[in-house]
Amino acid sequence: MIELLHIPMAGAAGQIDVYSGVSRMAGKLWGSLHRAEGGSKTAVVVVHPSSNFLGHYLLAPLAERGVDAVGLTTRYLGNDSTLLMENCVLDIGAAVAFLRERGYERIALVGNSGGGGLVALYQSQAESPSVRHTPAGDPPDLTAATLPPVDALIELMAHPGRAIVYTEWLDPAIVDEHDPWRRDPSVDLFDERNGPPYTPEFLTRFRTAQLDRNRRITAWVRETLAGLAENPAGVRDLPFVVHGTGAEPRFLDLTMEPTGRAPGTMWGPAAQANLMPASLGHHTSLRSWLSQWSIDESHCAGPYHLARTSVPTLVLYGTADQACFPSHARSLFDAVPHENKELRAVEGGTHYLQGQPGLVAQVADAVVDWVRPA
Incomplete structure (x- = not known):
């Protein structure tokens, strides 16, 4: 079963950083929830700063394996020209809080591609908030935001950060x-x-x-x-x-x-x-x-923020990926400060696993195994 989620947006504050007036007035974030048969108390949320993950290739396979899966969009869906990474953190926080209110006991974030640095920044600020404003000095203050920590992180074909x-x-x-x-x-x-x-x-x-x-x-x-x-x-x-x-x-x-x-x-x-x-x-x-x-000013440096997290972290990389290379995966993995982590190659995997259904199944198996309670 698939449900379109309407998640209340936090921290909009009337700022016009999204072109569409309809989107601003709606004050909603959108998610695509794929429910596992029989229900699940675990939700896996796949996210990127601006890509449309409502139809992400992992959603149905994860639900088929017994966990609920959410393809999450931020307020910057399809247009990152005015994107603020700090607002993307607020958007993830709103989604995690929404899912907690729905009764999910375990939530994992999958940062795919450019989502890798973002989920690291999110969990860092959820555990030990430190970012009080954007590099330009604007809101939001993440130390005062509602950012519930998640229970696990998965870096999937991810690079260490947009900058x-x-x-x-x-x-x-x-x-x-x-x-x-x-x-x-x-x-x-x-x-x-x-x-x-x-x-x-x-x-x-x-x-x-x-x-x-x-x-x-x-x-x-x-x-x-x-x-x-x-x-x-x-x-x-x-x-x-x-x-x-x-x-x-x-x-x-x-x-x-x-x-x-x-x-x-x-x-x-x-x-x-x-x-x-x-x-x-x-x-x-x-x-x-x-x-x-900006390489010097952006807060979204994945390795720096992963070093401030404590949750189990799985790093998956494709050996045929044209965008995110093994050294990117290694930098993320090495930054995790504890031993509850794993670095795993997806042999032959391209960036989006397009036309590789066997590898999609392999990745889905790895994610489900990682997020199941011990």
Whole structure:
């Protein structure tokens, strides 16, 4: 049986960070509850900051295995241009509280892909709240929020955090933020003179230039926000475009962290995905940049926050994943500060297990085994 959940949203406070007026007035978060036959006192919640997980591939298999499964959406469903990670934490808190009120005795969070860093941040703030405002100084204050802890975490084909992976993908060859065709050939991933394969010297230069670009954008964001503070019309935020967000060397050089993955990205060839509007994080606002994409300012660093948690944690990674690599999984696993944890490879698994029903079943079995009471 499938039920559409209407979960009251917490902390909206009239702030317009969601385009749709209907969504703002509704004040609801949406979840897709797949119920196990005979009922279950355990709920597994699959979440991502902005992806639509109402039809996530794990929901039906989990319910078939005897646990209730929820595909949760945040208020930023389908549009992360104004996303604040701190509000996503509030949204998970609202969902967990809602499920506790329904009588669920055990709740586990599955952070899939970009959900990995988010569930780590959530449980960290549920156990030991420390974040009092966004990096821009705005609400919410997570130390005063209702954030019920969950009983287990599962990191599924997850990276360590949006700002971390975004910086790993940021194209440092772009020297003019308004013109993606003005490029520095010395750090151009797509200039065949540089590779692939890429030399250690190039990669050192490339990674340094990625950090530099992220920090240049952050400095510009801070400067622009300071100017807006004096704006007589009360404008507090502005949108902008970031070109070149798919320049990860591992997309092209399969000798780097070799796995069973195919070359390229989830959106196709890397040179196209790098500039494709629908790929990662091209559209953002000033305040969202600081919360979501800034390597130095975002609160959502998965390893840092997992180190502040105490619940059993399972880390699953696909050996053919084009987006999240074994080193991402290892960084999450190593950060867990206790021994009630497991790192498990899904051999041949791609990022979304598309067309891999046997591996979907394998992952569902692993999740159910992990969340069952001892």
